[in-house]
């Protein structure tokens with residue numbers, strides 16, 4: 001199978017077909033089929049243990065870190081089955097990931113952001129400088145760290161580290177950005193700043209936003225999926241879903257804050 | 261905490277079983293801890309008292325460190341120069357590290373970062389088994405296997421030399437260094453690896469760019485402890501080095517190590533003689549060097565916490 005040529009952004013459409021994720025005998029997600037469209041913010045909401053993180057892991061094939069994890073079905077990115085991608089690393093380079101708890105790598109702020117470009121062969125300092133400044137600026141962090149680029153990334157505050165991880169994800173120049181409950185360890189002001197960043201990024205990439213805050217999905221997502229204990233209950237336009245017009249009683253109940 | 265009712269105050273003050281058990285446990289633990297310290301101090305005082313009077317009154321410090329002539333048993337003119345012995349120890353330890361560092365770091369990286377499941381468990385057990393081989397067995401391997409191999413391979417008259425002892429010592433230090441280095445790698449949080457790998461870094465890129473820098477001080481400590489191990493090793497070096505006094509100019513020269521000298525000669529000296537005391541002086545020297553190496557390793561490890 002030929003890997004798609006890197007031309008003509010924006011792209012990254014995700015098709016999920018009959019996806020089942022299992023840990024041993026237990027299904028973390030069963031028979032889910034849906035589509036994530038190009039350049040949309042796709043929200044995924046649902047209570048803890050619904051399979052949201054497991055789904056994200058499948059998307060960039062990080063399942064190898066969990067030996068007992070098995071998947072069935074198909075996930076296609078731009079029409080290509082991710083299981084048949086010959087160069088796994090090339091697939092992952094197209095996908096930026098932001099974890100629930102910020103992971104500032106034990107490197108300087110600069111090197112955190114420069115790591116990915118370096119790994120893909122950018123060597124010149126001037127080029128790296130440009131990338132680092134651009135990504136940090138876009139992650140709304142540049143002004144706060146421009147004087148301490150050489151200090152350890154792990155010394156930044158939690159909110160700053162989370163923006164650093166976003167800058168790092170952007171340094172990959174991704175087509176697809178996955179965010180897993182990014183605001184869990186971040187103060188409300190920073191959360192709002194990151195939300196603004198995401199709105200701008202929508203023009204350039206497809207964003208999958210897993211969130212524990214129903215209101216965050218309401219604010220940002222074009223369409224939203226509701227996962228409940230391994231079942232994809234519903235996918236729809238966010239406005240329709242949140243307008244109380246959902247046909248499913250469980251969706252209405254969860255979104256209204258009656259459980260979860 | 262003021263109680264106005266005296267009855268209640270007395271009740272609060274009553275010592276129950278748990279109180280006594282706690283006191284007893286504290287005392288036992290204290291004895292255990294303090295006896296270790298006393299033992300170490302005792303050893304130091306003993307070695308010091310046997311060696312110090314000689315150092316102060318008779319030893320020619322200049323000759324001691326700069327003369328390659330070690331002739332403690334000469335009737336007419338005994339000389340106590342340890343330059344050759346230090347050169348022996350240094351050359352053997354140095355070569356040992358050349359062998360052990362790549363071996364042990366490679367093994368540690370493989371076990372910690374690449375091996376999975378059963379392979380990893382089997383390897384870890386094997387490394388631990390290697391670490392448990394007594395040094396006299398290593399010496400025996402040097403004597404009976406490495407010796408003829410070196411003679412054949414390099415066409416030299418004797419195979420008991422720096423090369424033999426260094427190689428043997430390297431193999432001997434490698435398992436412990438591997439274990440310590442692997443611990444250092446394991447201490448790097450899994451989240452770092454996952455984050456880097458999610459970016460599309462290959463496993464080797466993750467190891468090189470993230471894990472190794474993060475584990476740096478632990479790895480340096482592993483190497484330093486290996487050096488300390490090599491420095492203090494006696495039996496294997498005694499058997500494999502040829503035990504002849506030489507300032508080595510090539511790996512095929514036989515040498516004698518500080519430790520081996522003490523081991524071989526102490527039994528033949530009269531207690532209280534100059535020879536006896538100079539051997540204790542060597543002991544003090546070894547003690548100090550090993551102490552400095554271990555202290556450095558310790559400081560390096562603590563360096564992690566400060567950053």
Ligand SMILES: Nc1ncnc2c1ncn2[C@@H]1O[C@H](COP(=O)(O)OP(=O)(O)O)[C@@H](O)[C@H]1O
Pocket residue numbers: 023027028046047048049050051052053054055066068
């Ligand atoms: N490594 C694992 N081993 C076994 N079960 C797991 C593992 N990770 C997640 N699960 C299970 O899979 C289900 C979905 O988990 P997850 O995808 O983390 O949900 P969410 O992100 O929505 O909270 C949960 O029931 C969880 O217990």
Ligand SMILES: [Mg+2]
Pocket residue numbers: 052053054180
């Ligand atoms: Mg989760």
